[in-house]
Amino acid sequence: MTKPTRTDVSELGEFGLIDRIQSMVSSRYRSTIHGIGDDCAVLDNGEDYTLLSVDTMVEGLHFDLMYCPLQHVGYKAIVSSISDIYAMNGKPSHVIVSLSLSSKYSVEAVEELYKGMERAASFYNIDIVGGDTTSSLSGATLSVTAYGRVKKDQLVLxxxxxxxxxxxxxxxxxxxxxxxxxxxxxxxxxxxxxxxxxxxxxxxxxxxxxxxxxxxxxxxxxxxxxxxxxxxxxxxxxxxxxxxxxxxxxxxxxxxxxxxxxxxxxxxxxxxxxxxxxxxxxxxxxxxxxxxxxxxxxxxxxxxxxxxxxxxxxxxxxxxxxxxxxxxxxxxxxxxxxxxxxxx
Missing domain, CATH: 3.90.650.10 (PurM-like C-terminal domain)
Known part of the structure; x- marks a missing residue:
C-alpha cells in the first residue's frame, strides 16, 4: 500500500498554502465577483459591492502580553482587519469578533480587550455587531471579520x-x-x-x-x-x-x-x-x-x-x-x- 504523501505547511509557506487552497475551491454564485487572492472577497449586492475580510491575531505569535497592553491588542485587531477594506478602496462599517480564551483570562481582561476594540470602532466609525467566544487550551486568539462597501466603479484590486x-x-x-x-x-x-x-x-x-x-x-x-x-x-x-x-x-x-x-x-x-x-x-x-x-x-x-x-x-x-x-x-x-x- 502506498504511503500517503505528507507535506509540511512550512514547505509551502502561508502564500503557497493559500494558492493550494484556492485551487481546491470554486464559486457557485454569480454574486461572487472575487474570492480568494486579494485583500477582501468582493460580492455583488446589486447597488454596489460588499467587501469581506478576516484577520487573526494569536497570542505568542502576533502579540506578547509582556509588553502589549490588552487595550492595544484589541485596537490593533480592529485596525489590521479594516485596513484590508481600505486597500480595496472601500469603507468599512461593521465587524464581527471571534475570541478564544484560556483560563488565565479574567472578565476584566476581556473588558480591556473590548475597550480597545470599541475605541478603534469609535475612531473609524464602525460597529461591532457580534461574534463568537470559546475556550482555548493556551493563550488568546482574536479573529476579526470586517464588512464594508465600495461603489462598483471605485473598486480597486x-x-x-x-x-x-x-x-x-x-x-x-x-x-x-x-x-x-x-x-x-x-x-x-x-x-x-x-x-x-x-x-x-x-x-x-x-x-x-x-x-x-x-x-x-x-x-x-x-x-x-x-x-x-x-x-x-x-x-x-x-x-x-x-x-x-x-x-x-x-x-x-x-x-x-x-x-x-x-x-x-x-x-x-x-x-x-x-x-x-x-x-x-x-x-x-x-x-x-x-x-x-x-x-x-x-x-x-x-x-x-x-x-x-x-x-x-x-x-x-x-x-x-x-x-x-x-x-x-x-x-x-x-x-x-x-x-x-x-x-x-
Missing part, C-alpha cells in the same frame, strides 16, 4: 497594475518593525534582571507604530476627493517587498522600487543603524506598517503628488519578464524577495 504605472506608498516604512525590536530587546533584559526598568525613552514613535497602528482611511478619502481611482492597491502588513511581489503576481507585471525614494522616518533610520540593521531592510521587510501601496496611470502621478497628502512615488511598473527588483542608490538591481512576516 491587486490585479489592475499596468506597464508604465507609477508606484506610490503612503506614510513611512519600517517603524513597526523597529518598535518590535526594541520591545523584544527590553523584554529579554527584563527576563534576565526583573529589577531593570525598560529603556523606551526616545522610542515613542516606533513603539507606537508597533503597538497602535492606524489604517489609512485618510488616503482613501483624499483619493476619492481628487477623483483618482488607483489601478491596483494593497495594504502593507507583511513588508513592502512581499506586497510588491503580491501586486506583481496578481497583475502579471514587474515592479521596480527605487531605494532613494523609500520613506523612512528618522527615528526608524537611526535605530536601525544602532541595532546593526540596514535601514532599507527595515523598510522593505519589516511589515505591520499598514500603509497603502498603490499604482496609478502615469498621467495622474502629478495630481497624486499635489492632491493626496503623505504619499510618495517610489517606483514604476514594468513588463512581467523584467521581474521585480530594488534599484539601489548606486543603480544596482537587487531582486525583491518576500522576507517579511512568515506565518509558518
Amino acid at each position: 491587486r490585479s489592475g497594475a499596468k506597464t508604465g504605472d507609477a508606484l506610490f506608498v503612503t506614510g513611512n516604512l519600517g517603524g513597526a518593525y523597529m518598535g518590535l525590536q526594541i520591545l523584544n530587546r527590553e523584554k529579554q533584559i527584563f527576563l534576565q534582571n526583573p529589577d531593570m526598568q525598560p529603556e523606551l525613552e526616545g522610542h515613542d514613535y516606533v513603539v507606537g507604530r508597533q503597538l497602535k497602528p492606524e489604517a489609512r482611511y485618510d488616503v482613501v478619502e483624499a483619493l476619492a476627493k481628487a477623483s483618482i481611482v488607483p489601478t491596483a492597491m494593497i495594504d502593507i502588513s507583511d513588508g513592502l517587498s512581499s506586497e510588491c511581489l503580491h501586486l506583481a503576481k496578481s497583475s502579471k507585471v514587474g515592479v521596480e522600487v527605487h531605494e532613494q525614494f523609500v520613506p523612512i522616518q528618522q527615528e526608524t533610520y537611526d535605530l536601525s543603524l544602532e541595532l546593526n540593521i540596514d535601514p532599507i531592510t527595515s523598510a522593505m521587510n519589516g511589515g505591520e506598517d499598514y500603509e497603502l501601496l498603490f499604482t496609478v496611470d502615469p498621467s495622474l502621478a502629478d495630481r497624486v503628488r499635489e492632491e493626496v497628502p503623505d504619499c510618495i512615488e517610489i517606483g514604476i511598473i514594468h513588463k512581467e519578464e523584467k521581474g521585480s527588483f530594488l534599484t539601489s542608490r548606486t543603480n544596482q538591481h537587487y531582486p525583491l524577495t518576500a522576507q517579511g512576516w512568515k506565518a509558518f
Whole structure:
C-alpha cells in the first residue's frame, strides 16, 4: 500500500498554502465577483459591492502580553482587519469578533480587550455587531471579520497594475518593525534582571507604530476627493517587498522600487543603524506598517503628488519578464524577495 504523501505547511509557506487552497475551491454564485487572492472577497449586492475580510491575531505569535497592553491588542485587531477594506478602496462599517480564551483570562481582561476594540470602532466609525467566544487550551486568539462597501466603479484590486504605472506608498516604512525590536530587546533584559526598568525613552514613535497602528482611511478619502481611482492597491502588513511581489503576481507585471525614494522616518533610520540593521531592510521587510501601496496611470502621478497628502512615488511598473527588483542608490538591481512576516 502506498504511503500517503505528507507535506509540511512550512514547505509551502502561508502564500503557497493559500494558492493550494484556492485551487481546491470554486464559486457557485454569480454574486461572487472575487474570492480568494486579494485583500477582501468582493460580492455583488446589486447597488454596489460588499467587501469581506478576516484577520487573526494569536497570542505568542502576533502579540506578547509582556509588553502589549490588552487595550492595544484589541485596537490593533480592529485596525489590521479594516485596513484590508481600505486597500480595496472601500469603507468599512461593521465587524464581527471571534475570541478564544484560556483560563488565565479574567472578565476584566476581556473588558480591556473590548475597550480597545470599541475605541478603534469609535475612531473609524464602525460597529461591532457580534461574534463568537470559546475556550482555548493556551493563550488568546482574536479573529476579526470586517464588512464594508465600495461603489462598483471605485473598486480597486491587486490585479489592475499596468506597464508604465507609477508606484506610490503612503506614510513611512519600517517603524513597526523597529518598535518590535526594541520591545523584544527590553523584554529579554527584563527576563534576565526583573529589577531593570525598560529603556523606551526616545522610542515613542516606533513603539507606537508597533503597538497602535492606524489604517489609512485618510488616503482613501483624499483619493476619492481628487477623483483618482488607483489601478491596483494593497495594504502593507507583511513588508513592502512581499506586497510588491503580491501586486506583481496578481497583475502579471514587474515592479521596480527605487531605494532613494523609500520613506523612512528618522527615528526608524537611526535605530536601525544602532541595532546593526540596514535601514532599507527595515523598510522593505519589516511589515505591520499598514500603509497603502498603490499604482496609478502615469498621467495622474502629478495630481497624486499635489492632491493626496503623505504619499510618495517610489517606483514604476514594468513588463512581467523584467521581474521585480530594488534599484539601489548606486543603480544596482537587487531582486525583491518576500522576507517579511512568515506565518509558518
